Amino acid sequence: MNTVVKPITQNADIRYLGKLLGDVIRAYGGNEIFQRIEYIRASSVDRHRGIADATALTRGLEALTLDDTLAFVRGFMLFSMLANLAEDRQGRLNESGNDIASALQQLAAQGISREQAGELLDHALIVPVLTAHPTEVMRKSMIDHRNHIAELMRQRDLGRQETPEGDGVEAAILRQIALLWQTRPLRRERLYVADEVEIALTYLRDVFLPVLPGLYARWERALAHRPKSFLRLGSWIGGDRDGNPNVTADSLRLALGRASQSVIENYLDHLHALGQELSLSTELASASEAVLKLAQDSGDTNAGRADEPYRRAVIAVYARLAATYTKLTGHTPPRPASSTGEPYEDADALRADLVAIALSLREGGAGLLATGGALGRLIRAVETFGFHLATLDLRQNSDVHARVVGDLFKVAGVAPDYLALDEAQRVELLRKELASERLLASPFASYAEETRSELAIVRAAAQAHEMYGAAAITTYIISKCESVSDMLEVNVLLKEAGLYRLGDPGAAGIMVVPLFETIGDLERAANIMRAWLSLPEIRQAADRRGYQEVMVGYSDSNKDGGYLTSVWSLNRATRELAAAFAETKTAMQIFHGRGGAVGRGGGSSFAAIRAQPAGTVQGRIRITEQGEVIAAKYGTREGAALNLESIASATLLSSCKQPVAAAQESGRFAQAMDQISAAAFKSYRGLVYETDGFKTFFRQMTPLLEIAELKIGSRPASRTKSDRIEDLRAIPWVFSWAQARVMLPGWYGVGHALKSFPDQALLREMAQGWPFFRATLDNLEMVLAKSDMAIAQRYATLVQDQSLATRIFDQIRAAWTETHDCLLAITRQSRLLEKNTVLDESIRLRLPYIEPLNLLQVELLKRHRAGETDARVREGIQLSINAVATALRNSG
Numbered sequence: 018m019n020t021v022v023k024p025i026t027q028n029a030d031i032r033y034l035g036k037l038l039g040d041v042i043r044a045y046g047g048n049e050i051f052q053r054i055e056y057i058r059a060s061s062v063d064r065h066r067g068i069a070d071a072t073a074l075t076r077g078l079e080a081l082t083l084d085d086t087l088a089f090v091r092g093f094m095l096f097s098m099l100a101n102l103a104e105d106r107q108g109r110l111n112e113s114g115n116d117i118a119s120a121l122q123q124l125a126a127q128g129i130s131r132e133q134a135g136e137l138l139d140h141a142l143i144v145p146v147l148t149a150h151p152t153e154v155m156r157k158s159m160i161d162h163r164n165h166i167a168e169l170m171r172q173r174d175l176g177r178q179e180t181p182e183g184d185g186v187e188a189a190i191l192r193q194i195a196l197l198w199q200t201r202p203l204r205r206e207r208l209y210v211a212d213e214v215e216i217a218l219t220y221l222r223d224v225f226l227p228v229l230p231g232l233y234a235r236w237e238r239a240l241a242h243r244p245k246s247f248l249r250l251g252s253w254i255g256g257d258r259d260g261n262p263n264v265t266a267d268s269l270r271l272a273l274g275r276a277s278q279s280v281i282e283n284y285l286d287h288l289h290a291l292g293q294e295l296s297l298s299t300e301l302a303s304a305s306e307a308v309l310k311l312a313q314d315s316g317d318t319n320a321g322r323a324d325e326p327y328r329r330a331v332i333a334v335y336a337r338l339a340a341t342y343t344k345l346t347g348h349t350p351p352r353p354a355s356s357t358g359e360p361y362e363d364a365d366a367l368r369a370d371l372v373a374i375a376l377s378l379r380e381g382g383a384g385l386l387a388t389g390g391a392l393g394r395l396i397r398a399v400e401t402f403g404f405h406l407a408t409l410d411l412r413q414n415s416d417v418h419a420r421v422v423g424d425l426f427k428v429a430g431v432a433p434d435y436l437a438l439d440e441a442q443r444v445e446l447l448r449k450e451l452a453s454e455r456l457l458a459s460p461f462a463s464y465a466e467e468t469r470s471e472l473a474i475v476r477a478a479a480q481a482h483e484m485y486g487a488a489a490i491t492t493y494i495i496s497k498c499e500s501v502s503d504m505l506e507v508n509v510l511l512k513e514a515g516l517y518r519l520g521d522p523g524a525a526g527i528m529v530v531p532l533f534e535t536i537g538d539l540e541r542a543a544n545i546m547r548a549w550l551s552l553p554e555i556r557q558a559a560d561r562r563g564y565q566e567v568m569v570g571y572s573d574s575n576k577d578g579g580y581l582t583s584v585w586s587l588n589r590a591t592r593e594l595a596a597a598f599a600e601t602k603t604a605m606q607i608f609h610g611r612g613g614a615v616g617r618g619g620g621s622s623f624a625a626i627r628a629q630p631a632g633t634v635q636g637r638i639r640i641t642e643q644g645e646v647i648a649a650k651y652g653t654r655e656g657a658a659l660n661l662e663s664i665a666s667a668t669l670l671s672s673c674k675q676p677v678a679a680a681q682e683s684g685r686f687a688q689a690m691d692q693i694s695a696a697a698f699k700s701y702r703g704l705v706y707e708t709d710g711f712k713t714f715f716r717q718m719t720p721l722l723e724i725a726e727l728k729i730g731s732r733p734a735s736r737t738k739s740d741r742i743e744d745l746r747a748i749p750w751v752f753s754w755a756q757a758r759v760m761l762p763g764w765y766g767v768g769h770a771l772k773s774f775p776d777q778a779l780l781r782e783m784a785q786g787w788p789f790f791r792a793t794l795d796n797l798e799m800v801l802a803k804s805d806m807a808i809a810q811r812y813a814t815l816v817q818d819q820s821l822a823t824r825i826f827d828q829i830r831a832a833w834t835e836t837h838d839c840l841l842a843i844t845r846q847s848r849l850l851e852k853n854t855v856l857d858e859s860i861r862l863r864l865p866y867i868e869p870l871n872l873l874q875v876e877l878l879k880r881h882r883a884g885e886t887d888a889r890v891r892e893g894i895q896l897s898i899n900a901v902a903t904a905l906r907n908s909g
């Protein structure tokens with residue numbers, strides 16, 4: 018067989034997959050529709066190459082019937098999906114330099130030894146946290162087909178003609194594309210929390226669970242040391258209740274129960290395989306006392322295995338784990354145990370048995386069997402995933418906590434009107450309450466529905482600790498946290514379920530974590546944490562735990578203050594927090610709440626972690642992974658391995674960042690940024706919050722309302738009925754600007770601020786020598802390259818009052834040009850992405866596909882808003898939203 022590996026070239030892949038897609042459209046849709054789509058494609062490509070004007074494109078689009086339109090949009094969406102696939106294959110090559118081995122080399126050059134790096138990782142904690150933020154427009158079935166194609170393309174790279182199952186590789190790819198063409202891309206039914214739990218589980222169980230133990234084995238080799246399990250998994254799905262009334266105590270139980278069931282089933286499978294593998298006979302190998310004891314406990318009477326203590330020991334472990342499974346799930350495992358055993362009290366006890374087997378193998382001179390291998394990976398898996406698979410966070414809004422605590426205080430006769438108290442009075446009362454052993458809630462009193470529901474959550478959390486161990490839930494995030502009382506309130510609720518005990522801070526099983534997300538809250542963050550850590554009981558609990566986490570929000574700070582002010586406030590806040598934590602000698606862990614789009618903190622995780630201010634990573638970081646980013650990064654095991662390794666190596670490098678960068682951040686550069694950020698803030702707020710008619714302009718110009726109808730998440734699109742921009746969730750805000758190709762949250766205000774800065778030479782110096790500023794400009798540049806003011810202008814025609822539209826749109830367009838020109842001057846380029854050829858090629862390739870989709874979307878929106886009731890119009894809008902999001906690679 019020919020085993021020459023062909024180099025992956027994105028363009029060749031796109032041409033190949035595009036041709037197969039064309040074959041499928043012709044075969045299933047007919048030649049006529051194929052010709053129409055092809056005509057539009059060719060005219061759009063010519064137009065973007067500058068060899069034709071828009072006449073042919075417009076003619077092609079106008080000739081489409083409604084049925085043709087739907088087929089056309091699907092065709093372009095699938096093309097974009099396949100282009101993304103090709104790009105991800107290419108991206109893997111780019112990402113492959115970001116591994117731990119390369120990080121170790123870089124550190125060695127800075128004088129940091131492999132041993133020191135290993136020690137750092139022993140105290141590290143790196144957690145990607147999956148959330149259900151509604152920005153994934155693709156149905157899971159579509160993503161699965163796409164992943165099969167990716168796998169088949171890998172076989173093709175190896176020069177294989179046949180799949181391991183005996184199908185022709187090309188025929189198999191064609192078949193998958195045909196399945197894609199005939200799969201309905203839009204969800205008809207709404208998504209429930211239970212669906213979100215299952216979707217997340219496919220990643221946790223089918224990707225992370227098999228991938229991580231193998232990665233650790235590789236890292237062990239690179240470090241020549243077995244690090245602790247520093248990279249773990251987190252999830253919000255089933256625990257995040259902020260603005261989602263569909264998440265209840267039942268959701269929490271469901272999410273934890275399904276995760277636990279999956280992880281233990283996986284261990285049982287591996288144990289079964291291990292039993293087959295460990296066929297060592299006492300005639301040829303020795304076994305420790307511990308293994309002999311386990312073998313005896315197995316109760317196995319099979320004479321054929323009498324001299325095989327390892328197999329018998331594994332049978333004993335299997336029996337105990339099967340009993341654990343039954344205890345936790347209420348079911349017998351799919352492969353029942355052949356003997357009986359007591360359930361394990363926790364995952365550590367299971368690990369101890371596995372380690373005993375490994376030690377015996379090593380002592381017996383069979384060291385090769387004990388290090389790594391299937392047993393080594395299983396031990397690593399148990400350490401990393403426990404009986405819970407991923408740590409599930411709780412999250413709720415501070416307003417809810419205040420109301421619930423107010424209700425509890427009132428009913429218990431502690432305070433008649435808690436909400437009327439000022440901050441100092443609240444803190445005093447809450448601390449007094451926390452110091453008392455007595456509980457507030459009575460089973461005989463009646464409470465508001467909200468109070469009952471929140472109490473049910475903390476009680477379910479306490480039960481989860483009992484069942485799956487304390488690692489199942491470690492953190493309670495408070496959205497819109499503005500004060501110390503916002504945090505103490507949650508401790509009061511936790512205390513009701515025994516999750517906060519004053520006399521025994523070690524039993525404070527769940528850590529309260531503030532989420533700071535407006536510009537003002539970020540400015541106050543360090544002082545709030547200073548006050549928090551100055552409370553002796555809190556300090557004591559943090560000391561026992563070893564650290565305190567703080568979460569910072571990228572999306573809402575952006576919506577509040579614009580792109581530049583958001584990124585700078587986050588940078589500043591994390592540095593100020595690091596200083597505040599250093600004063601109290603408490604280790605800090607930052608949790609970065611970011612989405613995929615630049616307006617929500619998106620961009621490469623590697624670059625983002627590397628660009629964190631010196632002293633703010635300290636080996637500890639949590640980072641959200643949401644929506645479309647999850648499938649893009651973790652859709653396949655190969656991609657997941659690269660992305661996880663790249664997060665780990667970025668964290669390692671950032672933790673060792675030299676203080677020279679800190680000098681930049683507090684010196685001239687920082688002063689310049691303070692000034693630029695203030696100007697950008699003023700300009701952004703001036704447009705978004707202070708311009709008459711802006712709200713109407715935004716709602717009519719973009720497909721905001723139509724996005725809210727997409728069935729892509731269980732949570733409602735907005736927290737309240739108000740139409741204020743302050744109350745709109747960040748996702749639909751960013752999502753709708755992206756569809757209209759304005760991408761305003763990613764750039765507005767920047768041009769004005771940069772242009773009015775007096776020292777342009779300093780800006781160029783910053784762009785050259787300051788990773789933070791460079792990363793900020795890189796993301797800005799990407800956003801500008803994806804935006805298009807000519808297309809945006811078409812969307813402006815959707816605004817009813819055209820004089821309003823002209824007034825505001827002209828201002829936006831002028832600001833865009835200003836930003837564009839300033840960026841080129843600072844980065845010394847003659848056009849956008851001149852120096853980033855990979856991204857340039859990727860975006861250029863897509864633009865001819867996006868424009869026709871945008872043009873059709875505007876027409877369909879006009880018809881829909883004029884009252885046309887044909888269901889195909891609405892479907893066309895929704896499909897076009899999916900298609901544009903797919904082509905742009907980011908939704909909201």
Ligand code: PGA
Nearest residue numbers: 150572612617746747748
């Ligand atoms: P949130 O998330 O609205 O759930 O706080 C903000 C975002 O990630 O956009």
